[in-house]
Amino acid sequence: MDAEETQEAQEAMQLRERIKGEAKYHAAPPRLAARILASLPEDPAEIPRSGWRWNIAWVSSAVAALCVLALGLGMFLTLPNADDRLADDVVAGHVRALMVDHASDVASSDRHTVKPWFAGKLDFSPPVFDLTAQGFALVGGRLDYLDRQPVAALVYRHRQHLINLFVWPAAGDAPLRRIERQGFHLLHWAGGGMNYWAVSDLNADELMQFRLMLEKAAD
Amino acid sequence: MDASKTRRFEAVVLPHLDAAYNLARWLTHSDQDGEDVVQEAYLRAFRFFDGFRGNHGRAWLLTIVRNTAMSWLEDGRASSATREYDEERHAGAHSDGPEAQLARKDERGQVNAALKKLSVEFREVLVLREMEDLSYREIAQVAGIPVGTVMSRLSRARKEFAALLAKEDGNGR
Numbered sequence: 001m002d003a004e005e006t007q008e009a010q011e012a013m014q015l016r017e018r019i020k021g022e023a024k025y026h027a028a029p030p031r032l033a034a035r036i037l038a039s040l041p042e043d044p045a046e047i048p049r050s051g052w053r054w055n056i057a058w059v060s061s062a063v064a065a066l067c068v069l070a071l072g073l074g075m076f077l078t079l080p081n082a083d084d085r086l087a088d089d090v091v092a093g094h095v096r097a098l099m100v101d102h103a104s105d106v107a108s109s110d111r112h113t114v115k116p117w118f119a120g121k122l123d124f125s126p127p128v129f130d131l132t133a134q135g136f137a138l139v140g141g142r143l144d145y146l147d148r149q150p151v152a153a154l155v156y157r158h159r160q161h162l163i164n165l166f167v168w169p170a171a172g173d174a175p176l177r178r179i180e181r182q183g184f185h186l187l188h189w190a191g192g193g194m195n196y197w198a199v200s201d202l203n204a205d206e207l208m209q210f211r212l213m214l215e216k217a218a219d
Numbered sequence: 220m221d222a223s224k225t226r227r228f229e230a231v232v233l234p235h236l237d238a239a240y241n242l243a244r245w246l247t248h249s250d251q252d253g254e255d256v257v258q259e260a261y262l263r264a265f266r267f268f269d270g271f272r273g274n275h276g277r278a279w280l281l282t283i284v285r286n287t288a289m290s291w292l293e294d295g296r297a298s299s300a301t302r303e304y305d306e307e308r309h310a311g312a313h314s315d316g317p318e319a320q321l322a323r324k325d326e327r328g329q330v331n332a333a334l335k336k337l338s339v340e341f342r343e344v345l346v347l348r349e350m351e352d353l354s355y356r357e358i359a360q361v362a363g364i365p366v367g368t369v370m371s372r373l374s375r376a377r378k379e380f381a382a383l384l385a386k387e388d389g390n391g392r
Contacts, residue, residue, distance in 0.1 A: 008374070015377050018384070019349040022330035028240035032254055033233060036261045040225060095234050160237075160350070182230045183276045201234060201277075 025160055033099045083177070083188065086147055086197070091181050093144050093153065094164045094199040103155045103162055104140025114141045118152050126152035126167040127194065129217035136163070136210050146197075156210065163200040163210060170195040176211070178204060187211050192218065228268050231276040232261065238277060238351050239284045245346045246288040246339060252297050260287040278357040285343065285361050292339065333383035341376035348373055 097103045106117040111128040118126055121143055130138050139155040144166060151168040174190035185207045187198040196214075200207055239260065244253035260283045264271075271279055291297065334342060340362075347353045347361060358373075359366045 011381065012374075012377050015381060015384075016349050018330055019334070019345065023334055023350060024331050025237075025350060026241045026244035026253065028236040028257070029250075029254070032240060032257060033236055035254070036233075036236075036258055037229070039258060039262060040228070040265055091230065095230060098234060098237075159352075183234065 020159070083179075087179050087181050087186055087188070089146050090164075090166060090186060090197045090199050091184050093146065093166065094162075094184065097142070097153070097155070097164060098162065103142065103164070105142040107140040109138050109140075111138060114138065114154070117141060118143075122150055122152060124152075124169045124194075126154065127192075127218060128154060129214060131156065131210075131213045131217060134213040134217075136213060147195075158200075158202055158206060158210065161200055161202045163198055163202065163207070165214075166195075166197040166199075168195050169193060178208075180204075224268065228265055231271070232264055232268075232280050235277045235280050239280055241350060242281055242284050242343070242346055243288050245334070245342060245350075246285070247291065247297055248335065249297065252291065256288045256291050257284060259291075260284040263287065275357070277351075278353065278360050281347070281351070281353070281357075282361045282363075286363075289339075329384060329387035333380055333387045336383050337376065337380055340372065341379055344369065344373050345376050345380060 106114055108114050108117075109130065109132065111130045115125065115128040118141065126141075128138070128141070132138065136156045136158050139157050139162070141152060141154045144151050144153040146166055147168070149168060151166050154165040154167065156163040156165060170190035170193060172190065174188070174195070176187060176189040179186040179188065184199055184201055185204045187196070187207055189196050189211070196211075198207060198211060200210075202210070236257070239257050240253055243256040243260070244250065247253050247256055260280070264280055264283050267283070273279075334345065337345070343362060344358055347358045353361065355366050355369045358369045362369065364372070
């Protein structure tokens, strides 16, 4: 690489840093998600999650079809294992938090604010670490519901990307698992009496880095 | 898992709403146009969703957003009255979550002004590369140009941006 190219590469890096640090990132206004969802064509196959918008005939034929399915195939259906279902729920929790622009109920980068906030709301105390110096800023926390129990959701930010870290008590340790789901990366492990699920649209390496920083902070 | 089309669409495409809006907003220069472009793009995406396979929902969606924004600009549908307002001045009116605070801290005039003055084809590659961290290949897909062109265009965009920035820095300080 000649001197000119080296200089160009350096300048490119500097510009990159300035754009990353200073250019305005236009996050979608919260109403936009609602507007888009409202404008999508209705999907007759969708199971209603709120309200009954379908007529009796449709519902009863669906019920009949389901009964036939259940009778005919019920015994042979392979259900996804517990972790797979949990991974779906974890992604859903992450997406919901992003959709409603409501990632945290307690918005603070101070772990001494976030940790006590959970005290009256959960019967366990999730470990909360400030990893700002390591590039993962604590944004806040909120409650969520996973695996049939209330869990702590801690929100961290790396560059423009949010990471949701779901924490709840674990019966034992579990080795690290990496999962990719719907374009998100997930990490799951259990240790020190806690279950951890981390989910983000960050790339897998950076998410691993996040997990490493957590482990170090916990030591 | 046999999720219905809408559910699958929500899960694959909605997470990239911020990226979609950021791109549309930078291409159209207006909140209103940005929102309209994103909504139209999402409707198109929904229509084509049956043909979508794979994990790269982000690049796939941004391609549609980009094309929608470009035809929006070419058709002269950009809102005539510019609806932009002084973001510094109105920043306090927004919600005061940590995200808003963070965004406000990042509102530094010169970089934004220089980026805004770039031609649209330079602006789009810089936004995709530096703000969305897309790979050269993904940018090639989104902008509909060969990978080699992406690299040369990025290089020219950086030079042009640096020149504009030098001017802005001179004015602003």
